[in-house]
Amino acid sequence: MTDPDPTPPAPVLLGESLRYTYPSGGRDRFTLELDRIEITPGQHTACIGPSGCGKSTLLRLLTGIMVPDRGTAWLDGEAISDASEGRRRALRVSGVGMVFQQFALLDYLNAMDNILVPYRVSGALRLDRAVRDRARSLAGELGIGALLKRKPARLSQGERQRVAVCRALVTRPGLIVCDEPTGNLDPARSRATVELIVREAEASGATVLLVTHDHGLLDGFAQVVDLGGGAG
Amino acid sequence: MGVLHLALRHLFYHTGRSLILIACVGVALALPVASRVLVARFNAALHERAATAPVVVGAKGSRFDLVFSSLYFRPGQAGTIPMSVYERLADDPELETLPMHVRFTARGAPVVATDIGYLQRRGLRVADGRAFAAMGEAVLGAGAARKLKLAPGDTLSSDQLQAYDLTSPASIRMRVVGVLAPTGTIDDGAVFVDLETAWLLEGIAHGHQDAATVERPDLLIGKTDDYVALSGAVVTEQDVTGGNARDFHIHGDRADLPLTAVLVYPASEKASTILRTAINATPSAQAVEPTRVIDELMAFVVRVRMVFDGLAVVLGVSTLALIGLISALSYRVREDEIRTLTEIGCARWSVARLFGYELGAILVLGALLAAGLAWGVFAAVRMMTGLV
Numbered sequence: 161m162t163d164p165d166p167t168p169p170a171p172v173l174l175g176e177s178l179r180y181t182y183p184s185g186g187r188d189r190f191t192l193e194l195d196r197i198e199i200t201p202g203q204h205t206a207c208i209g210p211s212g213c214g215k216s217t218l219l220r221l222l223t224g225i226m227v228p229d230r231g232t233a234w235l236d237g238e239a240i241s242d243a244s245e246g247r248r249r250a251l252r253v254s255g256v257g258m259v260f261q262q263f264a265l266l267d268y269l270n271a272m273d274n275i276l277v278p279y280r281v282s283g284a285l286r287l288d289r290a291v292r293d294r295a296r297s298l299a300g301e302l303g304i305g306a307l308l309k310r311k312p313a314r315l316s317q318g319e320r321q322r323v324a325v326c327r328a329l330v331t332r333p334g335l336i337v338c339d340e341p342t343g344n345l346d347p348a349r350s351r352a353t354v355e356l357i358v359r360e361a362e363a364s365g366a367t368v369l370l371v372t373h374d375h376g377l378l379d380g381f382a383q384v385v386d387l388g389g390g391a392g
Numbered sequence: 393m394g395v396l397h398l399a400l401r402h403l404f405y406h407t408g409r410s411l412i413l414i415a416c417v418g419v420a421l422a423l424p425v426a427s428r429v430l431v432a433r434f435n436a437a438l439h440e441r442a443a444t445a446p447v448v449v450g451a452k453g454s455r456f457d458l459v460f461s462s463l464y465f466r467p468g469q470a471g472t473i474p475m476s477v478y479e480r481l482a483d484d485p486e487l488e489t490l491p492m493h494v495r496f497t498a499r500g501a502p503v504v505a506t507d508i509g510y511l512q513r514r515g516l517r518v519a520d521g522r523a524f525a526a527m528g529e530a531v532l533g534a535g536a537a538r539k540l541k542l543a544p545g546d547t548l549s550s551d552q553l554q555a556y557d558l559t560s561p562a563s564i565r566m567r568v569v570g571v572l573a574p575t576g577t578i579d580d581g582a583v584f585v586d587l588e589t590a591w592l593l594e595g596i597a598h599g600h601q602d603a604a605t606v607e608r609p610d611l612l613i614g615k616t617d618d619y620v621a622l623s624g625a626v627v628t629e630q631d632v633t634g635g636n637a638r639d640f641h642i643h644g645d646r647a648d649l650p651l652t653a654v655l656v657y658p659a660s661e662k663a664s665t666i667l668r669t670a671i672n673a674t675p676s677a678q679a680v681e682p683t684r685v686i687d688e689l690m691a692f693v694v695r696v697r698m699v700f701d702g703l704a705v706v707l708g709v710s711t712l713a714l715i716g717l718i719s720a721l722s723y724r725v726r727e728d729e730i731r732t733l734t735e736i737g738c739a740r741w742s743v744a745r746l747f748g749y750e751l752g753a754i755l756v757l758g759a760l761l762a763a764g765l766a767w768g769v770f771a772a773v774r775m776m777t778g779l780v
Contacts (some may be wrong), residue, residue, distance in 0.1 A: 225735050253737025264732040268405030280394035287394065379461035
């Protein structure tokens with residue numbers, strides 16, 4: 161007797177029959193259409209395509225920042241596209257860590273405060289000593305433990321990148337979403353950034369969804385979705 | 393608390409911009425607050441003092457000068473009336489009267505010449521030493537004693553009205569014999585003397601060597617059995633001491649000696665009306681009710697304040713417009729930050745709170761600055777005028 165096949169893990173992210181049209185733009189207005197995208201736990205996924213093909217839009221639809229005109233997006237088994245704005249925000253802040261293009265750190269906060277921003281802006285998260293300790297620990301692991309009192313203007317590009325990664329990981333999300341985090345970096349630094357994100361995500365048990373237009377960064381991603389062509 | 397933390401961090405980070413906005417709010421609020429507080433305090437202080445003297449009699453002329461001279465001790469503003477007016481009023485059993493002479497100063501403090509009844513009427517108690525009893529003796533208000541650093545036993549010289557006029561009365565050195573207990577009124581800043589000392593300061597009374605003992609013929613211009621004319625070269629005394637007190641004397645009829653005012657306390661409204669009617673019918677004197685004079689003055693002051701209020705409204709509107717403009721520009725500049733916060737999970741309401749807290753902090757700090765500025769203006773005016 162052999163055991164029946166184990167039930168496949170429920171997807172972290174699932175998008176079905178997604179369609180979104182930008183409300184302005186006249187005859188040239190942009191429409192994104194995608195039949196299906198599914199990301200299972202631990203399945204790091206890269207989304208590629210030329211500029212303007214809808215990569216960032218897809219990312220926003222899957223994480224509830226935007227709501228599709230048609231279709232459904234699921235986050236951790238919950239239909240985030242059908243949820244209220246407050247619920248979508250709560251799901252995002254607790255379940256999704258985000259790394260933005262150029263890292264989007266707040267210039268008036270020091271590195272520590274930047275890492276703790278999710279706790280400052282959301283009532284769903286409670287900022288306590290344990291969280292601060294975790295932030296310090298993460299910063300220490302990424303080599304910026306001594307720089308936590310510095311403002312972004314006094315950090316190098318690499319140090320800012322690490323602060324952004326710490327901010328994405330500090331809430332212990334199940335999913336790390338990266339929106340072109342290597343946009344303005346040279347190839348070597350881009351590769352190092354993506355490797356850092358993937359490594360830290362794996363260390364914390366998170367899944368990575370990366371949006372990029374750089375085909376040279378796709379090594380190590382189990383799934384690649386090409387919005388300019390087809391899924392791979 | 394989290395959004396407030398971000399708001400405060402943003403304000404601290406943009407220190408220069410925050411300070412400018414706080415200063416704008418502070419100045420815009422301080423102007424109307426200071427003018428209103430000052431006018432209210434002036435009004436209260438002036439009325440409180442005015443109510444202590446139902447009627448003031450003085451020379452015809454400015455009623456404001458008369459009231460401010462006799463009640464608020466602004467020296468040198470009022471004309472004079474002869475002692476005969478005071479004596480006539482003092483003879484009326486329906487009137488209580490206090491003679492006043494306020495024309496001189498001593499090291500900046502007003503010299504208030506009156507009789508001992510003034511101290512009793514005002515409830516002024518001698519805290520150290522004794523009351524004035526003779527020409528040349530002075531009792532200081534508590535504030536004047538503190539400001540001039542004087543105590544019983546010290547001397548105090550009067551200020552000369554015309555420093556370069558050799559014919560004007562010379563400065564007279566007075567002996568401090570007492571200091572009054574503080575009362576928190578205008579009286580605290582005054583130097584109280586008897587009327588003869590005032591006339592001494594006027595040059596009407598003076599002291600010099602006894603004419604009978606003058607031996608130098610060049611100093612004796614003429615002499616009969618009842619008349620002696622001395623040369624101006626006879627040295628006059630400038631210091632009333634126990635030894636030379638007998639040398640001081642007054643020339644002329646006492647009824648003609650000058651007073652700047654008479655404070656009158658009529659026994660009834662009827663007596664007050666009769667007094668004012670009678671005095672105001674004379675060609676050279678007037679009787680005024682200080683509370684009405686102050687009402688008249690404050691009505692003018694309130695009109696001036698309304699102009700300031702109008703300016704304050706213009707300033708306030710322009711400040712609000714400035715803050716609105718800066719907030720709008722700030723919102724535009726911070727669009728990326730707002731998008732980041734929103735995508736992380738910040739509610740639009742929290743973004744509004746972020747801006748609201750920043751604006752609120754600026755307004756609160758501006759209001760505190762306004763309170764400080766208003767207090768500073770108030771303190772400066774109090775120091776300069778002593779009226780509030």
